[in-house]
Amino acid sequence: MFIYSPFDAADHKLQIFMSESCNSRHFSWLMKSCFPNPNHKSLIITPQHLNPTLTLSSLPDDLLLECLSRVPSSSLPSLSLVCRRWFYLILSPSFILLRRQLRLSHPSLFAFSPSLSGVFSATLSFPSPRPAATWDLSLCLPINTASLHSLPRLVSIGPRIYIIGRNSMLRYNAWTHHVTAKSPMLFPRKKFAAAVVSNKIYVAGGGGSRAASAVEEYDPETDTWRVVGYSQRMRYGCIGAAVDGVFYVIGGLKIGGASGNGAGGIEAHVYASSMDLYDVEARVWLRSRAVPGGGCVVAACAVAGYVYVLTSHVVELSFWRFDARRKCGGGGDDSSEGFGEWCKMKSPPMPTQIRLDGTVRFCCVGVGDNKVILVQVVGCIDDLLRRSGRSQRGFKDGLVLVYDSGGGEWSRGPDLPEVIRRAACVSVEC
Template sequence: MNTASLHSIPRLVSIGPRVYIIAPNSMLRYNAWTHHVIPKSPMLVPRKKFASAVLFNKIYVAGGGGSRATSAVEEYDPEADTWRVVAHSQRRRYGCIGAAVDGIFYVIGGLKIGGACGNGNGGVEAHVYACSMDLYDVEERVWLRSRAVPGGGCVVAACAVAGFIYVLASHAVELSFWRFDARRKCGNGGGGGEGFGEWCRMISPPMPTQIRLDGTVRFCCVGVGNEVILVQVVGCIDDLLRRSGRSQRGLKEGLVLVYDSVGGEWSRAADLPEVIRRAACVSVEC
């Protein structure tokens, strides 16, 4: 197996106590109960910065790029340890985020890759990709209508919690936080599908308003129970303050914020004891 590829910003997903570490050319399975690590079959198409999620105990990946762009959506069967291509993406996204609710694989944000932009609309297309998401129904094997974040901006983090997709978007000088109703079926939080597709703007995370949130700041987002855990994994805000000529002390790299989806409030958790640049996060059943 190519262990060097594990340093190429792998994606993490979990099925029960098992964490799958998916790299461009390799994959590992880590058991959080036994602490055993074993190699598994790699994706059919090597890719970096792709979307990943779990539905019906199978892993789905889409988007990303590498030596060549691909539109292939792959499905991994843990029982058979095999990958197969099940669909092709409507948009080729690079740097996208994956989430899953009620049989739908959400491919969120990212940049446009591939294709010609000779019509002069390249910038418009890139913006559409950065603030939208594609929806793939894994049971029906069809794409549903794509959805755009109402406030625009660039999606920098997203995750699924209790039947909703929570999206954090950057607008260069501020962040906005949105909730998308992804409940299509009865019994998932009582939604019954009536509100499916509705967006609601939520309270933004309590970041200092004077900070310019440029490309040096990165976030990772994961759902745990009814909470959204937001982790700042790259970029020292103190450095941003110093470069802007401000003297006050900002928040350091490793900030952890928790959003209670029931109470609708943010709180600050303990900072990360050690920061791994461009880290990925995943929640595991214990």
Template sequence: MSESCNSRHFSWLMKSCFPNPNHKSLIITPQQLNPTLSSLPDDLLLECLSRVPSSSLPSLSLVCRRWFYLILSPSFLLLRHQLCLLHPSLFAFSATDSGVFAATLSFSLPNHCHAAAWDLSLCLPMNTASLQSISRLVSVGPRIYMIGRDSMFRYNTWTQHVNAKSPMLFSRKKFAAAVVSNKIYVAGGSRAASAVEEYDPESDTWRVVTYSQRRRYGCVGAAVDGVFYVIGGLKIGGACVDGVGRIEAHVYASSMDLYDVESRVWLRSRAVPGGGCVVAACAVAGYVYVLTSHAVELSFWRFDARRKSGGGEGFGEWCRMKSPPMPTQIRLDGTVRFCCVGVGDNKVIFVQVAGCIDDLLRRSGRSQRGFKDGLVLVYDSAGGEWSRAPDLPEVIRRAACVSVEC
């Protein structure tokens, strides 16, 4: 045997274990040693992007088309949720001639009831000719849908992009709206108020799914356990004079109509205790909260809507809650508007009082004593107590509000 090692003494199999330095495919470039984020597969790239602070998401969406669509994907939302990076925020929108102003009140901790102040850093320069009044706001994931009488816009809270979407099939005003299984349902508020419409965000299409039991105007919507609640408003009828339709309002509808979306059937309607005019409602943690006005006072009620999560026990029971501490200067008439919004699963209810309160006080000749348009009250359902949150910015008037986890 030779004392020196010679390649011809190796078998072909052993030679194959040693790389050929002249083979081009084995030449490693610096780019291969230091790959960029864009070279990662989608699942790994999502893991990286999902850990970015929320304040940087608008910038990330501008990097490339691929990153833009990854941030919009359901997987991105799921990862953010698993990493506990989603925090509840309250958005308030107000339509003006120059555009739509938005203010945000964020909460970094689930059990923290208040934030320092509203963040007014957004003005959407959209055409507001048909969106002078934002009738209703609903959220599907991080996206907010601004539904007007004859138009609809979608605002993405992560990318800060605004897109026009298909309007409702019927022109509506002061209607009920809620989200069930990532689809939007609307009812009431038009001459064809008996038609209940469903909007699919994926296909950007509306369709009529059923017809309501009562025709309502000025009603409010909520959703719990697959049921769409159409609450309050005025019972309306129609008349035809010389071929022209006309809406006739009758009496306050102190009741709720319940539509089971999955079964496509109407459940038994429920009366709101105490009567009065329903001025606001929302759903939180399996309950529907209803705020009613009795001309001289407000009453606050909770309806147990847990059909599935609560096993059906207690479903349909009403409980009177502590009424909101309204300032004595404010009379409960048509000048003041209310907006009730549920925030996440931390059982906190936000009631935003809006309207021309300054004008009301001036007409009555009473002192304002520090209260102005945009008073915000917070109800903690766990502790059963009300508290005051920061007032809305002055530019936000007669606002519509919605809660989003972002």
């Protein structure tokens, strides 16, 4: 019995269609139609058909920033020389933000050393410095600014490093290697405290009585300084740090005074082992804090909500951590519960050849996000060893020690280059 299906009828019609239409002639025409005819003039693209204005520079700023932000760090100095527009785009906050989002910027240690023949600088990349790593000598300028011959203070905002001298200031861009002269402080200072709070620079201490008491604020956007407050205690040789909107003025000596009597000696000791806290937003001074155990503060820095302080007790060093994170929201709160407590950390392993006197100088810098504290020893070590008659074998001026705040251990970093002496250091994005 034969059963007729509509599907069989459809197959029969398809076979008839294929036999009538899909012969070799029709199939050849079908294949040729899929490829363009090279002899057809409308399909030939010549240079005259291209828009000459479609270049990289013709892109809007947002698209151009997306392109420039992906360039390797080694090419940034060359890009800044292409044109004025590219130069200012690379200096813009948007460019810095894009580099951070793409994780193309990383923390580095910048060392600055002035001399009579000019200034020298070097950078050391983090977060994993090894003894085999080397410093990159990045700057050598014949600058004869007298105020930079004495050791200046360094602060950084992103890739910009501000070199603050007694009566002059320079801004160095670590990405473009461009140096610009900026407005000096209102009062000449020497061995003062400096730190950055909310992208503004604050200085205090140093110099005469007027300079030591005035707290100055620098706005990088307007290149202007102004006095925003006055210190309770006038310090000389102090160190600056900043955490959670508070400017810390740490250590130093009293200006105008210390007499030889017992009261004067006690007061000088209090200055050397304490820190004053200035609330930048509220424009008020909070209760001062003192380092437990006393001693003389020789170095300090801030990292991820903590202030690290290195103190000297003539024959030994102590390393302390102060929890500077606000517990009660700040806003001028001066209660003891507004901040954390002091915690003693592992002391740095100093070589036995070093005597803790004025010959040796210390510099403490926070690098990275709560990972590394770097303490650098700079001083006339060769002169010290020569006077003491001890051997210089196995010891080199410019010792660098790295403290891992996560593991709580010290390690040896690469020594400073030979040309870097009496260096001031700061952490910078590169």
